Amino acid sequence: MLGWDWQFTLEILPRLLGGLVVTIEATITGFIIAIILGLFLALGRRSENQWIAQPIGAFVEFIRSTPLLVQLFFFFFVLPRYGLRLPAFVVGTIALGLHYGTYTSEVYRAGIDAIERGQWEAATALNFSPLRVWTGIILPQAIPPMIPALGNYLIGMFKESAQLLAITVTELMLTARVIGTETFRFLEPITMAGLLYFLLSYPSALIVQRLEARYARKS
Amino acid sequence: MHANHSQGSTTDPIVRFEKVTKAFGELTVLRELNFEVGPQEKITIVGPSGSGKTTILRVLMTLEEPNDGVIYVDGEPLWHEEKNGKLVKASEKHLRKVRGKIGMVFQHFNLFPHMTALRNVTEAPVHVLKMPKGDAEERAKMLLDQVGLGDKMEHYPAQLSGGQKQRVAIARALAMRPKVMLFDEVTSALDPELVGEVLNVIRELAEEGDMAMLLVTHEMGFAREVSDRVVFFDKGQVVEQGPPADIFDNPQSERTKAFFSAVLRH
Numbered sequence: 001m002l003g004w005d006w007q008f009t010l011e012i013l014p015r016l017l018g019g020l021v022v023t024i025e026a027t028i029t030g031f032i033i034a035i036i037l038g039l040f041l042a043l044g045r046r047s048e049n050q051w052i053a054q055p056i057g058a059f060v061e062f063i064r065s066t067p068l069l070v071q072l073f074f075f076f077f078v079l080p081r082y083g084l085r086l087p088a089f090v091v092g093t094i095a096l097g098l099h100y101g102t103y104t105s106e107v108y109r110a111g112i113d114a115i116e117r118g119q120w121e122a123a124t125a126l127n128f129s130p131l132r133v134w135t136g137i138i139l140p141q142a143i144p145p146m147i148p149a150l151g152n153y154l155i156g157m158f159k160e161s162a163q164l165l166a167i168t169v170t171e172l173m174l175t176a177r178v179i180g181t182e183t184f185r186f187l188e189p190i191t192m193a194g195l196l197y198f199l200l201s202y203p204s205a206l207i208v209q210r211l212e213a214r215y216a217r218k219s
Numbered sequence: 220m221h222a223n224h225s226q227g228s229t230t231d232p233i234v235r236f237e238k239v240t241k242a243f244g245e246l247t248v249l250r251e252l253n254f255e256v257g258p259q260e261k262i263t264i265v266g267p268s269g270s271g272k273t274t275i276l277r278v279l280m281t282l283e284e285p286n287d288g289v290i291y292v293d294g295e296p297l298w299h300e301e302k303n304g305k306l307v308k309a310s311e312k313h314l315r316k317v318r319g320k321i322g323m324v325f326q327h328f329n330l331f332p333h334m335t336a337l338r339n340v341t342e343a344p345v346h347v348l349k350m351p352k353g354d355a356e357e358r359a360k361m362l363l364d365q366v367g368l369g370d371k372m373e374h375y376p377a378q379l380s381g382g383q384k385q386r387v388a389i390a391r392a393l394a395m396r397p398k399v400m401l402f403d404e405v406t407s408a409l410d411p412e413l414v415g416e417v418l419n420v421i422r423e424l425a426e427e428g429d430m431a432m433l434l435v436t437h438e439m440g441f442a443r444e445v446s447d448r449v450v451f452f453d454k455g456q457v458v459e460q461g462p463p464a465d466i467f468d469n470p471q472s473e474r475t476k477a478f479f480s481a482v483l484r485h
Contacts, residue, residue, distance in 0.1 A: 119327035
């Protein structure tokens with residue numbers, strides 16, 4: 001058994017932090033994709049036109065019921081066969097955004113369903129355009145209570161972005177593993193990677209809990 | 220069919236129901252209803268609960284689509300538009316044009332909780348009527364003053380009492396300058412001590428006179444006081460109608476008599 005080497009830990013820390021930056025970039029980019037895509041998926045699923053609602057519903061259920069890794073491999077290994085070759089980071093963020101977009105779409109759906117029918121009726125009675133009903137009346141009320149749930153998915157994405165190592169994105173987890181294989185020491189890089197994940201996700205989870213408590217009090 | 224009504228005449232009805240039928244599944248709530256509202260007429264609709272009186276207001280506000288029949292507002296069909304001499308289902312554009320002549324105040328207020336009282340009143344004039352924001356605010360302040368809430372403009376609905384909320388809702392509907400205003404049991408959700416302040420506002424509007432008003436209410440004393448005509452409605456049809464004194468003091472139909480004797484006993 002090898003003991004913990006502080007000197008080595010300090011030496012590899014900058015590389016690990018570099019990996020962490022890639023992890024954060026992938027998470028944030030993926031999250032932006034997820035919250036925008038999720039809104040359109042939720043609106044599409046509510047469409048009165050069944051030719052829109054049904055395929056979107058099937059798509060959401062399919063993505064939600066398959067592992068993120070399948071989507072990563074599909075975009076990274078299958079699509080290039082058909083001429084669509086994208087950088088690993090781009091593939092990773094798109095797959096993350098797509099996967100979590102299906103989850104956030106359910107958050108939007110629940111949030112929109114929670115708006116009382118009377119709000120829609122008042123909006124109709126005042127003759128607002130359909131677009132203005134969404135942007136002025138429904139979404140401003142529906143989105144704030146969704147923030148804790150969206151925050152939980154953000155934290156989930158941050159941790160699951162480790163799977164991007166499977167398609168060679170040198171985020172935190174792959175960086176730690178590469179250091180391990182180069183130096184034959186896995187204890188410090190893997191432990192430190194875990195610690196870095198923890199240092200970001202745990203305080204974020206506390207913030208989300210506080211937001212949840214605040215909305216619970218309000219309603 | 221009288222499809223060629225000229226618009227804006229002072230004697231033509233502002234609202235006309237022609238054989239309007241509305242059913243929810245097996246339950247028919249409006250049964251080939253024929254019904255007219257004069258341009259400045261104040262009408263109270265009374266009747267047993269579940270008789271469909273609220274549905275009259277809801278199909279007129281386009282919240283429920285009738286199964287059959289035609290509703291005319293200011294001479295134009297509401298749920299239909301004319302194409303090649305035939306009435307076809309109205310487009311969203313047509314619906315918005317005709318719907319703009321109607322306003323509604325709801326039992327449960329339905330104020331927008333994320334906006335102040337003032338913004339509740341300015342929002343539709345700014346975004347629907349495209350009124351400049353300054354003008355809309357000036358008018359909103361006047362209307363809120365009129366309903367006695369000049370000092371509550373920056374309050375959010377959650378900070379207001381039920382009676383205050385309902386008065387904001389009335390100001391909000393007035394801001395759109397409707398030709399017909401619908402009041403759907405607007406005091407039913409209020410604590411008894413707050414009913415008076417809301418009825419006072421409606422009474423003043425009735426006295427001003429230019430707007431047609433259609434009220435569904437259980438406040439019989441108030442109905443007698445403000446209405447030009449009382450309509451007794453039951454099982455999807457008008458059973459009896461006339462001036463308040465006739466309907467309340469000398470009802471002809473057995474159903475009307477039974478209803479009033481039950482209501483007034485309470």
